[in-house]
Amino acid sequence: MVFEVSRGSLWREAFAPRKGDPHDAPRKRLLDSLERMRDNVAQLVTTIPADCKDLTIHDVSHLDALWEMASLIAGSEYALNPAEAFVLGGAILLHDAGLSVAAFPGGLEQIKQTQEWQDLTCAILRQHEIEPTAELIEHPPAEYLGGIKFAVLRALHAGHSERLASASWQLASGGQIYLLEDVELREAFGSTIGRVAHSHHWDITRVAEKLVDNIGAGTMLPADWAVSERKVACLLRCADAAHIDRRRAPTILYAATRPTGVSNSHWNAQNKINKPVVEGGTLIYSAGQPFKAADAGAWWLAYDLVRLVDKEIRAASALLEELQFAPLQVQRVLGAESPRALSIHIRPEGWRPIDAEIRVSDPIHLAQTLGGRHLYGRDRIAPIRELLQNAADAIRARRSLEERSADWGKISVSIEAVAGEENKCWLHVDDNGIGMSERVLCGPLVDFGKSIWSSPVLREEYPGLQSKRIHPVGKFGIGFFSVFEIAQYVKVVSKHYEAGMSDANVLEFSSISTRPLIRRAEPRELPRDVSTRVSIRIEDQGALFGGVNDPDELPFDNALLRLILMLDVQLEYKNPIDGTEFIHSANPYTVGADTFIRELIPAADKKDREALIRVQSTLIRPMLGSDGSKFGRASLLMSEFDRYNRAGGTAVSVGGFIYTHAPYRPFLILGVLEGNTDEAARKSAYSTVPKAVLSAWASEQARIIDRQRFSKADLLTASQKVILLGGDPGMLPYCFAGGRLITYGELRGLVDSISVFNVLIGVDYASEFCVVNYSKLSSVYFDLSVKENVVILADWDFADRSIFRDDIGEAIKNGDTKEIGFHDLDMGTQNSSLDIFIQTLRSKWACEPRLFVEEMQIFSAELYSPPELRWVLSLRRS
Structure with a gap:
């Protein structure tokens, strides 16, 4: 024999020569073909270490050892005919x-060219904050290529093994070579060998469903040498899992390769484990050396490996029993039940393993706590928002997969009365997105804290999606559980978008504290052209539809309209109980400005809202990037009143859904900016609009403001807001200087020629120093000639606020001080008109101005009765 497997009982029973054997020729043909195939594969697997760095041994010695492991687990009396042994080999x-x-x-x-390369390359590049391009996907940076290759080969290898028995390589001479050279055997068993090899990565349920028994023998073999794919697959998966001894991590190679990270733990653990033995149906692993405290991570990995072997053996045994095949000799693995039990044979030294890993002992309680009121408060719209976000993510994913238009897809929210129950109703959320298979319904959907968008299931269920530019709103894996805050009975009906209606499944919850039921959907339980329907039974519709947080607040339909203001998916709402309905457009940037403002601030007083619409509607504009990408829709706020802001007039959109609690600089804009949120409760969000985009939008606002329609005070404050947003106020007046209104550009020109500027300030009724606002100037400022270096600013939110710390203000009034420092200014002046003015001087003068507070005559006219002295903040070039 070329390879040392003759001691294994499975091999001996299949291939060992015997006297008077009527099937000696076919038996020898199988063995000879298997030996030649081994020689060919041995050359291939020698290249694995170069392609998958730091893996434990995967060479031909590992492959040979699996015969021994299979024989050990199956037992000496296990029946495997030569054809089955050939397929196993x-x-x-x-x-x-x-x-x-x-x-x-x-x-x-x-x-x-594989989808796995596309998906995993994109995923790995994004992990390193690199946005994938076609060039980077084809030629990744050298520092990431090894990791990408490893990840892709790990993802591909099981599926590719199904094709290897029939695959051929082109020779330089023009011929072809196969791993399985015997044409007849390749035709007879190549497909079966491939399926069994592929199945080592399947779960046992898929083995039972996808593999078959009674594969007929090849034409050159005895008729009773039929093959059971499922029996052979069970032996392969058990043997592969069980081979975890030091043959996988020989000492000399461990010392030479010096693996790091997780790979080091694998090498360390397996380097210490001896070959297992069997005693009374139990597989027993032991370690030749103890695991010291520094090796604790490797010990725990060994424990996980032992538990995996036990799981595979138990699952295979159950399937073989179900199929009425002979049982395996080994039924369990010693030590898999607890760390204490394993520590008897795989000994720790100087420490004691206790099963104290971080775990969720009561996941139902956790979901009730974090998935409901404790996370979202009493916000009744939050659970609906979470369902709609899931629906929108699913539709956007399908758009990407099928390369559909940017407005394709539909969400429906409908209310259905419960017969005979006056105050009860159903709320249905339907979408035609990617849908969910049973695997997703029973996996990521109900795995609290685990989002499918960050799960390996995503690549397997929806190949190609990871390589698309998708940015799902859902990322915390807890949003679905929020529905139990407003309902106990919840039903999810779904199917994979490519599946037929007969493949739809139903996941039913009678409450969050009971196990859900999975079943096949009944006819018409999933509406036509819908991939997913989530239905929740509302026990008190008054609490939901009467108000979001309070009966005096918004009706449900108004709250819903505001929530989805920027959603890029069409949404239909129908409530036949109260007669309300609407259709939200998939393109929120084309909705009329009047409608946009009304839906943005539905809680505002009607009179205020309509007045605001008259002022602001002509200024509503999209915020656009240089490539046409959209970052929001808004207008510069021209109104003097701020009641709109308390009603949510400055908002942030995350994935099309509106948040109000973290606006971008309140009182500057009326509208919505694109943003993001890092909070699981999603109570607040932050703007992600690039500065260049915001600057360009603000400059455009300055250009389109009709200066004939607004007061001078409004135009001055508008100019300040444009500057705060990084824009160019252009022809808008910026301040009152030299007795006239000047633009920001004109002021900057004056700065070059004037070394002292005096900003008019005053003392209010509370004896606090404040910037004198242009809107409060008396006629004397227009009748008399004001000195050229006297500047009068305009402000909005910061007007009438003290500009000095209290102690500094008292010292100035008492005559104790004149020169002050920037640290003496009150922090409330930040982003005010005074702050903008100081920053302008600092930039133009390229130095820190000196600050003085004094009383002076600000008018240049020589009058018999000159006006009284005025307080000024004097800024002098140092």
Whole structure:
């Protein structure tokens, strides 16, 4: 024998020669073919370490050892005919061969054409905050190429193993070479070998569903040598899981390769573990050396590996029993039940393993606590928002996968009365997005804290999605549980978007504290052309529809309209109970400005709202990037009153959904800016509008303001707001200087020629120093000639606020001080007109101005009765 497997009972029973054997020729043919296939695969797997750095041993010694492990687990009396043994041997050889680039006839270029390369390259680049481009996906940066190759090969290798038995490589001479050279055997068993090899990465349920029994023998073999794919697959997965001893991590290679991170823990753990033995149906692992405290991570990894072996053996045994095959000799693994039990044979030294890992012992309580009122407060619209966000994410994902238009997709929110129950109703949320298979319904959807968008399930269920530019709103994995704050009975009906209606499943909750029920959907339980329907039974519709937080607040339909103001998905709302309905457009940037403002501030007093619309509607403009991308829709606030702001007039949109509690500089704009949120409760958000975009938008606002329609005071404050937003106020007046209104550009010109500026300030009724606002000037300022270096500013929110600390103000009035420092200014002056003016001088003069407070004559006319002295803040070039 070329390879040392003759001691394994499975191999001996299948291939060992015997006297008077009527099937000696076919038996020998199978064995010879398997040996040649081993030689070919052995050359492929030698390249695995170069392609998947720091993996434990995956060479031919590992493949040979799986025969021994399979025989140990199955037992000496286990029945496996030669054809089944041949399939097992072929699957053993191929199951990990795809971990090398050489296993792909087209090499790395073939791998780059796979969806896995596209998805995983994008995912890894984004992890390093690099936005993928076609060029970067094709040619990733060298420092990430190894990690990408490793990740892609790990993702591809199981599926690729299914094709390897029939794959061919082109020879330089023009011929072809196969791993399984025997044409007849390749035709008979190549597909079966591939499926069994692929199945080592499936869960046991899929093995039972996808593999079959009674695969007929090849034409050159005895008829009773039929193959059971499921029996062979069970042996392969158990043997592969069980091979965790030091043959996978030999000492000399461990010392030479010096693996790091998680790989080091794998090498360290397996380097200490001896070959297992069987006693009374139990597989027993032991360690030749103790695990010291520094090796605790490796010990825990060994514990996880032992538990995995136990899980595979138990699952395989259950399936074989169900199929009425002979049982495996091994039924359990010693120590898998607890760390204490494992520590008897795999010994820690100087420490004691206790099962104290971070865990959620009461997930139902956690979901009730964090998924409901304790997270969202009493915000009744929050659970609906979470459902709509999930629906919008699903639609956007499908748009990307199927390359549909930017306005494709639809969400429906409908209310349905409960027959015979006056105050009860159903609330349905339907969408035609990517939908959910049973695997997703029973996995990420109900796994509290785990979002499908960050789950490996995403790539497997929706290949190609990771490589698309999707930015899901849902990312915390807890939003779905918020529905239990307003309902106990919840039903989710869904199907994968490519599946038929007959494949729809229903996940039903009678409450959050009971286990949900999964079942097939009944006819018409999922509406036509819908991928997912979430239905919640509202026990008190008055509490939901009468107000969001309070009966005196917004009706439900108004709150919903404001919530989805910037949503890029069409949404239909119908409530036949109270007769309300509306259709929200998928393009919020084309909705009329009047409607936009009304939906933005529905809680404002009607009179105030209509007055605001008259003033602001002509200024509503989109915030656009240089490439046409949209970052918001708003107008510079021209109104003097601020009641709109308390009603949410400055808002942030995250994924099209409106947040009010973290506006971008209140009192500057009326509208919505694109943003993000890092809070699980999503109570607040922050703007992500680039400065250049905001600056360009603010400059545009300055250009389109009709200066004939607004008072001088309004125009002055508008100019200040444009500057605060980084824009150019252009022809808008900026301040009153030299007895006239001048623009910001004119002021900057004056700064070049004047070294002292005096900003008019005054003492109010509370004896506090404040900037004198242009709007409060008396006629004397227009009748007399004001000195050229006297500046009168205009302010809005900061007007009438003290500009000095209290102690400094008293010292100035008492005549104790004249020169002050910037630290003496009250912090409330930040972003005020005074702050903007000081920053302008600082920039133009390229130095820190000196500050003085004094009384002086600000008029230049020589009068018999000159006006009284005025207080000024004098800024002097140092």
